[in-house]
Amino acid sequence: xxxxxxTNAHVxxxxxxxxxxxxxxxxxxxxxxTVANPDEIVDCGGKYLAPGxxxxxxxxxxxxxxxxxxxxxxxxxxxxxxxxTIVTRPDTNPPIDTPEALEFIRRRAADAxxxxxxxxxxxxxxxLGQEMTEIGFLQDAGAVAFTDGDNVISNTxxxxxxxxxxxSLDALCMLHPQEPILSAGAAVTSGxxxxxxxxxxxxxxxxxxxxxxxxxMIEMTGAKVHFDQITTARALPALERAKANGxxxxxxxxxxxxxxxxxxxxxxxSFFKVKxxxxxxxxxxxxxxxxxxxxxxxxxxxxxPQDEESKRLPFEExxxxxxxxxxxxxxxxxxxxxxYLDLPALxxxxxxxxxTRMGLPCGRVDLGAPADLIVFDADIPFVLDRKSLRSKSKxxxxxxxxxxxxxxxxxxxxxxxxxQ
Amino acid sequence: xxxxxxxxxxxxxxxxxxxxEILDVAENYVALNRQxxxxxxxxxxxxxxxxxxxxxxxxxxxxxxxxxRLGADVMNMAMQASSxxxxxxxxxxxxxxxxxxxxxxxVRHPHSGAVDLLAQKVNCAVLNAGDGKHEHPTQxxxxxxxxxxxxxxxxxxxxxxxxxxAHSRVARSNLILLGKMENRVRLVGPPTLMPSQxxxxxxxxxxxMRQGLQDVDVVMMLRLQRERMDGGFxxxxxxxxxxxxxxxxxxxxxxxxxxxMHPGPMNRGVEIDGDxxxxxxxxxxxxxxxxxxxxxxxxMDLLARNMRNAQSGAQLGGQA
Numbered sequence: 001x002x003x004x005x006x007t008n009a010h011v012x013x014x015x016x017x018x019x020x021x022x023x024x025x026x027x028x029x030x031x032x033x034t035v036a037n038p039d040e041i042v043d044c045g046g047k048y049l050a051p052g053x054x055x056x057x058x059x060x061x062x063x064x065x066x067x068x069x070x071x072x073x074x075x076x077x078x079x080x081x082x083x084x085t086i087v088t089r090p091d092t093n094p095p096i097d098t099p100e101a102l103e104f105i106r107r108r109a110a111d112a113x114x115x116x117x118x119x120x121x122x123x124x125x126x127x128l129g130q131e132m133t134e135i136g137f138l139q140d141a142g143a144v145a146f147t148d149g150d151n152v153i154s155n156t157x158x159x160x161x162x163x164x165x166x167x168s169l170d171a172l173c174m175l176h177p178q179e180p181i182l183s184a185g186a187a188v189t190s191g192x193x194x195x196x197x198x199x200x201x202x203x204x205x206x207x208x209x210x211x212x213x214x215x216x217m218i219e220m221t222g223a224k225v226h227f228d229q230i231t232t233a234r235a236l237p238a239l240e241r242a243k244a245n246g247x248x249x250x251x252x253x254x255x256x257x258x259x260x261x262x263x264x265x266x267x268x269x270s271f272f273k274v275k276x277x278x279x280x281x282x283x284x285x286x287x288x289x290x291x292x293x294x295x296x297x298x299x300x301x302x303x304x305p306q307d308e309e310s311k312r313l314p315f316e317e318x319x320x321x322x323x324x325x326x327x328x329x330x331x332x333x334x335x336x337x338x339x340y341l342d343l344p345a346l347x348x349x350x351x352x353x354x355x356t357r358m359g360l361p362c363g364r365v366d367l368g369a370p371a372d373l374i375v376f377d378a379d380i381p382f383v384l385d386r387k388s389l390r391s392k393s394k395x396x397x398x399x400x401x402x403x404x405x406x407x408x409x410x411x412x413x414x415x416x417x418x419x420q
Numbered sequence: 421x422x423x424x425x426x427x428x429x430x431x432x433x434x435x436x437x438x439x440x441e442i443l444d445v446a447e448n449y450v451a452l453n454r455q456x457x458x459x460x461x462x463x464x465x466x467x468x469x470x471x472x473x474x475x476x477x478x479x480x481x482x483x484x485x486x487x488x489r490l491g492a493d494v495m496n497m498a499m500q501a502s503s504x505x506x507x508x509x510x511x512x513x514x515x516x517x518x519x520x521x522x523x524x525x526x527v528r529h530p531h532s533g534a535v536d537l538l539a540q541k542v543n544c545a546v547l548n549a550g551d552g553k554h555e556h557p558t559q560x561x562x563x564x565x566x567x568x569x570x571x572x573x574x575x576x577x578x579x580x581x582x583x584x585x586a587h588s589r590v591a592r593s594n595l596i597l598l599g600k601m602e603n604r605v606r607l608v609g610p611p612t613l614m615p616s617q618x619x620x621x622x623x624x625x626x627x628x629m630r631q632g633l634q635d636v637d638v639v640m641m642l643r644l645q646r647e648r649m650d651g652g653f654x655x656x657x658x659x660x661x662x663x664x665x666x667x668x669x670x671x672x673x674x675x676x677x678x679x680x681m682h683p684g685p686m687n688r689g690v691e692i693d694g695d696x697x698x699x700x701x702x703x704x705x706x707x708x709x710x711x712x713x714x715x716x717x718x719x720m721d722l723l724a725r726n727m728r729n730a731q732s733g734a735q736l737g738g739q740a
């Protein structure tokens with residue numbers, strides 16, 4: 001294997017919480033102390049060198065809807081976006097709820113040339129919330145976590161059994177904190193703007209109800225749980241208490257809830273329809289604050305490809321979700337440019353924490369860690385053209401928006417998988 | 421010209437002088453409609469298509485009559501029975517119709533924002549005949565014309581809109597219009613039928629009907645939209661009628677010359693007492709229907725003028 005010296009770089013170290021101008025050496029796909037005669041010298045031109053992003057909760061539409069996103073297109077989008085590891089969601093059609101289905105997508109994932117791909121499996125069969133999946137077999141087949149995605153398991157008996165069983169295997173479960181009946185049919189968050197637009201809306205309180213119930217379940221079962229998206233201020237005290245009480249919980253949020261708010265759908269622009277719906281500005285700021293303080297551990301893209309036909313519908317009928325693999329970093333840099341977060345804190349949430357939660361050695365620039373690295377310019381401005389995205393689906397809410405920051409090159413295990 | 425829009429999608433984008441202009445033009449059509457010969461050629465040569473994705477008798481008839489009296493070729497399409505059932509999307513339906521070169525599309529759709537979406541995809545004028553729980557602009561305009569004729573003005577009035585506000589596009593368009601024209605708007609109804617945070621839109625909210633009707637000039641009743649209820653908004657129809665149905669006793673709290681309005685169709689004995697609805701001294705419900713045709717004629721006339729202006733402007737530009 002070749003050796004590389006990255007020089008003239010500002011290295012972002014999320015473990016130490018520092019940005020320092022230094023060289024970084026790679027040998028045999030790992031970060032090493034030093035290399036005498038490197039095969040390749042990469043001059044980073046004074047730009048940033050950071051651990052690659054670990055994105056939990058990416059939807060690749062295989063099987064079932066390969067025209068929306070294949071492993072090949074998702075891999076290309078990830079590499080271009082500085083995402084070196086994607087952890088896929090099982091909410092495909094059919095869902096990934098058997099070891100056989102998991103083996104199929106593991107074969108398909110070989111198409112995602114370059115980037116690391118890991119998979120989550122469903123927690124209940126068919127994601128229907130009625131019977132638990134073969135958690136043990138799925139774990140043996142490589143599932144790194146278990147989730148029904150945004151289908152909330154409303155039957156608490158089933159959920160408690162699934163969590164208890166998962167606990168015995170030390171399996172991580174990912175839950176979607178939401179009261180499912182209150183939020184059924186909602187397209188937006190309730191408020192005066194939603195009232196004026198006449199759209200079915202849900203109170204932000206539905207998230208707090210969901211997290212309160214789920215935390216009680218975690219207390220009861222001792223399960224290891226990650227909340228996929230916390231997006232409201234009112235859910236945060238419950239999360240804080242759960243962590244203070246020593247429960248094995250972590251929480252994530254989506255990049256869209258950190259950078260957009262409830263007014264952005266304006267005249268019914270369905271690219272702004274996501275699940276849960278975009279929140280008030282107060283909630284957005286509280287969520288950013290929670291990321292800065294470390295209460296929310298992880299920022300994910302919640303990449304959800306939808307084709308034109310699913311989005312070119314009246315807002316209520318349009319499918320939810322947005323693609324975000326390529327826009328995750330420039331959108332997240334808005335938080336840095338706005339002085340809400342510093343770069344090490346951002347990469348704790350994008351790289352270190354998700355890797356740690358998934359039990360992966362990547363996401364850091366420590367000696368011995370895999371050389372999953374990105375070189376990026378944090379300031380370069382551009383106007384996003386959705387047609388330029390590598391994802392097969394182009395449903396981004398950032399179309400036409402001014403953004404700052406671009407990935408210049410991406411390395412996975414010391415191999416260059418993307419360069420501008 | 422104050423009304424310069426290409427479409428009439430809602431009251432929200434209209435300036436007060438544009439609203440006044442539509443009402444002024446409508447006055448002429450009120451006079452025309454009362455003559456034995458009711459024809460004008462304002463829309464001569466133009467094609468009007470009424471696309472109703474939701475049941476309607478009154479609004480559709482009103483738009484059809486308005487178009488015919490102005491000399492347009494009018495076609496009605498009952499969309500529920502047609503291609504939507506075959507899986508065609510709204511956009512494809514719109515593009516198909518667009519290819520037939522209509523000049524005016526009158527659209528009603530059960531989803532909020534659907535008419536806006538459709539208007540982006542066609543190159544004719546689009547009139548919103550009601551979209552979901554969003555807007556119903558011609559209803560608000562006809563209500564405004566009725567109020568202006570009955571009260572002699574359309575400003576500084578106390579107006580109570582009563583009943584199922586949450587599910588009502590009529591209420592939304594009306595509260596926007598009446599607010600723009602500088603009236604005091606009150607919303608009266610049970611809290612389960614109020615949209616959330618609606619009081620932040622410059623209206624007063626009352627849950628007690630007697631307090632809500634105190635000294636108002638106009639009582640605007642809404643239909644209790646039973647078909648829209650997905651369950652349990654009110655305990656029962658009879659309790660609703662007892663607390664929020666308009667009867668003589670509750671009406672006595674309003675000003676002695678207060679008028680009573682209802683967009684129809686009425687549920688007698690649910691939201692309004694039959695005797696009040698028929699009281700020719702108080703009820704202007706029949707007049708609302710009459711104003712509806714005139715306002716729709718005015719709106720289509722003005723849209724057609726804007727269309728012709730745009731076309732002659734383009735031709736002049738081409739010559740230069």
